[in-house]
Structure formats: C-alpha cells, structure tokens
Amino acid sequence: MKLLIITQTVNQHDSNLGFFCAWLKEFGRQMESVDVICNSRGELDLSSNVRIFSMGKERGLGRLRRYINFKIYIWRLIFNAAAIFIHMIPAWVILVWPIAFLLRKKIYLWYTHGSVSWSLKIAEKMVAKIFTASENSCRLNSSKILVVGHGIDVELFSSKGGFAFGGNSEKEELPFGVKLLSVSRISRSKDLTTLILGVTELVAHGYEDITLDIIGAPILDNDISYLKELYDLVKKNNLENKVFFLGAKKYDEMQKVYSEHNIFLHSSRTGSLDKVVLEALSMGLQVITSSESYGEYSQAVIKFKEVDPIDLTEKIIGVISQKEIQYNVLGVTLVKEKASISQVIKRVTSLIYKEL
Numbered sequence: 001m002k003l004l005i006i007t008q009t010v011n012q013h014d015s016n017l018g019f020f021c022a023w024l025k026e027f028g029r030q031m032e033s034v035d036v037i038c039n040s041r042g043e044l045d046l047s048s049n050v051r052i053f054s055m056g057k058e059r060g061l062g063r064l065r066r067y068i069n070f071k072i073y074i075w076r077l078i079f080n081a082a083a084i085f086i087h088m089i090p091a092w093v094i095l096v097w098p099i100a101f102l103l104r105k106k107i108y109l110w111y112t113h114g115s116v117s118w119s120l121k122i123a124e125k126m127v128a129k130i131f132t133a134s135e136n137s138c139r140l141n142s143s144k145i146l147v148v149g150h151g152i153d154v155e156l157f158s159s160k161g162g163f164a165f166g167g168n169s170e171k172e173e174l175p176f177g178v179k180l181l182s183v184s185r186i187s188r189s190k191d192l193t194t195l196i197l198g199v200t201e202l203v204a205h206g207y208e209d210i211t212l213d214i215i216g217a218p219i220l221d222n223d224i225s226y227l228k229e230l231y232d233l234v235k236k237n238n239l240e241n242k243v244f245f246l247g248a249k250k251y252d253e254m255q256k257v258y259s260e261h262n263i264f265l266h267s268s269r270t271g272s273l274d275k276v277v278l279e280a281l282s283m284g285l286q287v288i289t290s291s292e293s294y295g296e297y298s299q300a301v302i303k304f305k306e307v308d309p310i311d312l313t314e315k316i317i318g319v320i321s322q323k324e325i326q327y328n329v330l331g332v333t334l335v336k337e338k339a340s341i342s343q344v345i346k347r348v349t350s351l352i353y354k355e356l
Helices: 020-030 063-080 090-102 118-126 192-204 221-236 251-259 275-282 295-300 309-320 329-338 341-355
Strands: 002-010 033-041 050-054 083-087 106-110 129-132 145-147 178-183 210-215 243-247 263-266 286-289 301-303
Touching (some): 002 020, 002 063, 020 341, 033 063, 063 090, 083 090, 090 118, 178 251, 178 309, 192 221, 210 251, 221 243, 275 286, 275 295, 295 301, 301 309
Parallel strands (some): 033 050, 106 129, 129 145, 178 210, 178 263
16 A cells, blocks of 8 residues: 655654654555655655655745645645545645545544644544544544554664663662653743752752753743743752753654663643653653553553642652662553554554555
8 A cells, every 4th residue: 555644854863753754664664655745854764665755844945835845746646645644734634635535535644732723623524534642632522533552662762771770768879860851842831840849859858869851942932931930940949960951852862861861750731641751661761740641551650749849759759769760661561562653553554454
C-alpha cells in the first residue's frame, strides 16, 4: 500500500518534531512506499521507499509560494496514494478534502492537543478516523476518535546501562547526587514554579547535593515573561547553583540528557499524556507527576498534588531516601508494550488496511 503523509517538519534534529523521522522509518517498514509532504525539511536518514517533498520553508519561501507548492504536490501524489495521513494540522484536512473526496481517498488525522479548534471540528466531518495518544489527548466528542498510544522510540530511549542512578539514606554526600530533570515548553501551563519551589524545600531540608535541569524554551510572548519570572524566583531563593535552564535540545540529544538524570519531574496542567514522560519511563527514570492522565501507567509513576511543592518535596525524599534510586523496570516494560513506535504504527496501518 502507498501512503501519502502530510506533516510540518521532517528533521531528525528538530527539538519538537524530530521524533517524526522515526515514525516515517516505521511507516516505511510497514508500507510499500510513503510520500511525505512537509512544510520544511532538514537532516534525515530514511529508507529509499520514503520520499520527502518540502514546501520550502527551510529555503525561506513565503506562505503563498508554500501554498502553491502544497497544491502542486497534492495533485502530483494523491492519485497513487491508497490513503492520506495528516499529522496534527486539521486545516490541511480541509485543504485536501475536496480532491480526496472526488477521488474517494480516505483521510486520517493524527491529533494530540488540548484545544478543540474550529478547524478540528470541521476536519472531523471530513476524515475517516482521528488517531490520538490517550483518552485526554483529543477532547473532541466524536465516535471517529481512536486511541492508539504515543509512539515512543524505545530503541533510542533505552538506558543501555549508562545511568546516573545512586543515592543513600544519608542527606549528605549522595554518591552520584540527585539529578532532577524537567522537559517541557516554558509555559505557565507547565507549572515550573512548583518544581523550583520543591527544590527550595529540598535544600531547606538539608539536601544540598541536588540539581534541577529544565529543558525547553519559550515560544509565545507570555512564555518569555514567565521565563523571566522563573529566573527571578531562582535568584530570590538562592538556587543559581541548583536550578539550570538549558534551553531546547535536539531530539537526538535527548537520550543522553535522560541518561544523565535519575528522577523526572512533571507538573503540566494541560491534562494530556505528555510524550516526554513516556520517554523518561522508557529510559528507566523514576517519574514524579501531578497529572491525572497516566491511568494505564499509574503504577509506574509517583503522583504528587498539583501546585503543591511540599507534597512534591515529600515524594522526592521518598525516592532518594532509599538505599539507591531504583531503575524503573515497570515503566520500561509498559512503554514497550503500550506505546512503542512499532506497536502504534502497526495499529494505525492495520486500521487503514482494514478500511480500504
């Protein structure tokens, strides 16, 4: 079967969408051939049966020229495609639907976001199915929504024995130190304030050999303002040598980042099943989260009360007061079984095959 995929960026180094290159590799394994229309392309390593057609954003082309290229590629590629898979952008469903309808080509949308936009509501009427990662990842009320898991590259996100695990019951001189990690966009909805206040409490309790690395960058103006507030909070609490803002990292750098830490902190209030939490579990990290969205992974994560740095502190102390910080075997197992790329793409392609 030949599949036409439409996505935003194909670049294995992209900090936000680099994971999609691994998805395309898996689609290539399970399909006869895959054609991909993207807004921009960068460095990639894909099999010969996966062809990339960029609208040209990486070459500096404007919106009008990219729109023209988009239409050219659609007319060029859709005739030989058995179906169309659109990643995250409902507006592209609306643009493709007229010709897809005329040619009787089914459209499938992947969507994981808390917002329910007008374009999503319209696109829902046009697609055969909407694939999503979890019950809360697509909040549209529709019988077309199918939960298939998140699609984690468990081969990439594997510890391979290299880990910063260690600790003992004494507060002073933890053998490897307590290395906390948070990965998210710098945004108020991610509630990084609670994490920083948690570190403040840990230091007050005498845990000096502890650091928190925050990976991520602001996008919106309000995010930039929030980052300044976080810097001020760190300075106010004398945490300049404890809390570090490391900016965005390339996708293929993240395995090393996870491997250099032993506890992953997650305080997002978006209500979605965040991919980074599953990556951390796949790496064997202990995960402490305030989210209620981890039902099937609930036994592999530690829950703390939302916006409660005291409870967060107690949960961290509970982990580090053991003889050593344990490798999260259950988390690794669950991600492999429920959310690996091979499993998720197999669920997607099986349904598409079945409906053709």
